[in-house]
Amino acid sequence: MTVFMVRRLMQSVVVLLLMSVIVFLGVFAIGNPVDILISPDADQIERERAIRALGLDRPIWEQYFVFLVNAARGDLGRSFVFNEPALRLIFERMPATLELAGTAVVISLVVGIPLGLYAGLKPQAATSKGIMAGSIVGFSLPTFWQGLMFIMVFAVMLGWLPSTGRGQVGTFLGLKSSLFTRDGLAHVILPAVNLALGNTALIIRLTRAGVRETLLQDYIKFARAKGLSNRRVVGVHVFRNILIPLVTVIGLEIGGLIAFAVVTESIFAWPGMGKLIIDSINQLDRPVIVAYLMMIVLLFIAINLIVDILYSVIDPRVRLQDVKG
C-alpha cells in the first residue's frame, strides 16, 4: 500500500508538471490578454504600461519559471481581470459547483441504478424497453437544448421553479450551502436534473449490461441452486459484481461534472467554477485558466486514486501493490 501510494504521488507530480507546460503554452497561443483587456481608448503608452503591470513583457520561459517558483509556495498567480489571487477565486466558486455536481450525482445514482437493475433483470418487460428507449433520449439530447426546455417549461410556462441563479445560502453544522434553504433547493433542481440526465442514462445502460452479463455466471447459477432468496442473489452476488465498472465510470463522471459543467452553469447562470473558466478563457485571464486546469488535474488524480482504493475494497482479488500505472 505504501509503495503504491509513493509511486502514485511521484507519478502525479510528473503529470502536474507536464500539464503545466502544456497549459502554459496553450494559453499563450490563444492570444495576448492585453488586447482583450485594454480599453479601446487607451493609447500606446498606456498599453505598454499594462503589459508591464501584468508581467507580459517578459519572455515566456521566464513567466513560466516565475509561475513554478510561486506555485511551489502555493501561489498560483493573480487574476488579471479580478485583481484577486486565482486560487481564492476558484475556491470562492467551488461550493456552488460542488452543490450542483453532488446533487446531480445523487440523482443519477438514485434513479439510474434501480432502473438499470430492473431493466437488466427483466429484459423482456415493456417497462424495461421503455427505460432503455428513454436512456437513449437522455444522452442524445444536447444539454444546452435540454436546459433551455426545462427553463421554458418549468419556470416560464408553469412557473413552478425559478429560472436561473443560485438561491439563498443557509448554514447547517457550520457548513454554508444553498442546499440548506428551501429557496436554494428550488434553484438547484433544474440545473441538477439537467446535469444529471446524461449520466443517469449512462448508469442505466452500464448497470443493465452488467446485470445481464453477471446473471449468466456460474456462481449465480450456483447461488440459485443453493436455494438463496432472489433478494440475496441480486442484492449481494449480482450487485457487488457490477460495481467495479460502475465505480470507474462514476468516478470519472464526478470529475467531469465538477470540472466541466460549463454548459449547464452558463444556461442557468449558476455562479460556479465552470462559468469562471469559460469567462476566463474568453477574457484570456491566464493565471485563472492555468490555476483552474492545475486544480482539475489534481482533482482527477485524486479521484482515480480513490477509485483504485475502492476496487480493493469491493473486489478482494485486487491488491494495490499489483496495480501498475
Next chain:
Amino acid sequence: MTIAKRTIGVAVAAALSLAAGLTSAQELTIGLGASVTSLDPHFHALGPNNNIASHVFNSLVEQDENQRLVPGLAVSWTPREDDTWVIKLRPGVKFHDGSDFTAEDVIASVKRVPWVPNSPSNFTIYTKAIKNIVVVDPLTIELKTDGPYPLMPNDLSNFFIVNKKMVEAPTEDFNRLAATIGTGPYRFVDYARGDRIVMERNDAYWGKKPEWKKVTFRLITNPAARVAALLAGDVQMIEAVPTADIEKLKANAALTLAQAASNRLIYLHMDHQREVTPFIADTSGKPLAKNPLKDLRVRQALSKALNRDGIVERVMEGVAVPAGQLLADSFFGTSPNLRPEKFDPDGAKKLLADAGFPNGFAITIHGPNDRYINDGRIIQTIAQMWSRIGIEAKVEALPWATFATKATNQEFTIYLVGWGSGTGETSSTLRSLLATFNRDTGMGQANRGRYSNPELDKVLAEALKTVDDKKRGELLAKASEIGVRDVGIIPLHYEVSTWAMKKGLKYVARADQQTMAMEVTTAK
C-alpha cells in the same frame, strides 16, 4: 373549515399579497448581460464595471442619456486663458459615511487613478491632460493643462471620484465593500462575484432620489437565459435583448421594450499601409503586387456594393441604423452632409473596372463571432454582396480572444470591428481610427489599417485645440467628411441597444448602452 377560519385565511392571503406588492414596488431586480469584475471604480476601464460604479460613485461631470454633458459633482466648468479650466464643486454633498465632499477628494481621485496596482487598463487616458490642480477654496479648483484642451469636461465625465481616505485603498478593499464609500444614489450591500450585486438607496443623495429602495443586479451572461429569467418573472428588467427575440417580446402584453441608437459604429477596417497585403490575391490565387485597397476607387466600390438597408433589415432584424459616418446624426461633431452610401452594384463594378480589376480579385474578410450583435453573420452577408460585383470573398470568423490579438498585430487585410465613442462625440472616433498613427502623441492608437491623410490630421488637430464648442463641432464635422469621403473606413451601421422590462416600468434608453437603476421608474 368554518366560515371564520376561511375569512381569516382570505384576510391573511390578502395581507400577504399586499405585502408582496409593497416590497416589489420598492425592489427591482435587473438581469445584466456582461460580467462585472470589480467594484473598484478605478481598476479597469470597462463598460460593465463603470455601469455598476455609476450607481455608487459620481464623476465631476456626468453624461445624460444622449451623452451630452450635465453637471455632476461639479456645478460648472469654464475655460480661462489657454491652459486652465475653473471647476466649481457642488456644495453640501456628503459621502455615504457622512463626510463632506471637497476639493481634497478630487485630488485624491486624480492621484489614485494612475496608482491602482495590476490594472489591465486604467483611467489615466482621462486624467493625463491634468498637469496640475490648484485649490482656490474647498469648493473651487483650477485644472492646468498644456495649452488649450477642450475635451477636459468629457474626460472629467469618464472617471469617478472616491473618498480621500481611499487614495491608497487596494482593489480588494473595494471588492470587500470596505472602501466603496461614494457620493452616489446607491450604496453596495452585497457582492457575490459572478452572481449578483445588491444595492440600497442612499437617502441622503444630493440629486434626484431614485424610486427603488433595493436593487439587485443579476449577472446572466447567456442571452437566452436572460430572456427566460425575464419571462419567468425572476428579474423585472434585462439589458442586451438578443435581436432574434425582440419581435416575440414586443408581442408579449406583459412586457415593454426601450430602444436607443447606441454610440457604437460597426465598420470595416482596411489595410492602407502595406504594398502587398496578405489576404488579397488575383482570381488564380497569386498575391497581387500592389494592394488594391490603396486605390480610392476600389474602396468606394467595396462600399457601394454593400446593401446596408438589407443588412439592417435581414441580419439585424431591423434593430440597427444604416451608417453614413462615424456616429449617428444626433451626436456632437457629425456632419449633416454625410448620408449612408447608396447600394449601387453597377457603379461598384464600373469603379472596379476603372481601377484595373474588371474581373475582380480574391479577398478574405475577417471578423469576430462573439463580440458584436450578429457579427459572424454580417461578414457572411458582406462576402455574398461582394461576390455580386465579381470579388471572390472568403469569410473567416474568429472568437474575440483570438481575433483581437491578430487585429492588433495587423495580420488582416480587411475586417469587421466596432467602435463606441466614450466621449459621445466624433473626436474620439476620428482621433482613434482615422488620425495618422503616432505612438507618442497617442493619435490613431486604434488605427490598425494605418490610414493617413495629412488634410484630416490638420483639421482634427485644430479641432482638438478649439475650446469654442460650436466651432469645434464644425471642424469635427469637416474632418469626418474628409475621412468618410476618402473611405478611410467603411461604415456599416450603428447598433441599437434594447432593454426589455415588465409592463408598468419605464426606462430612458441610453446611447452609451448602460443600464441605470435610478433611471427606471414606474410608468404613470
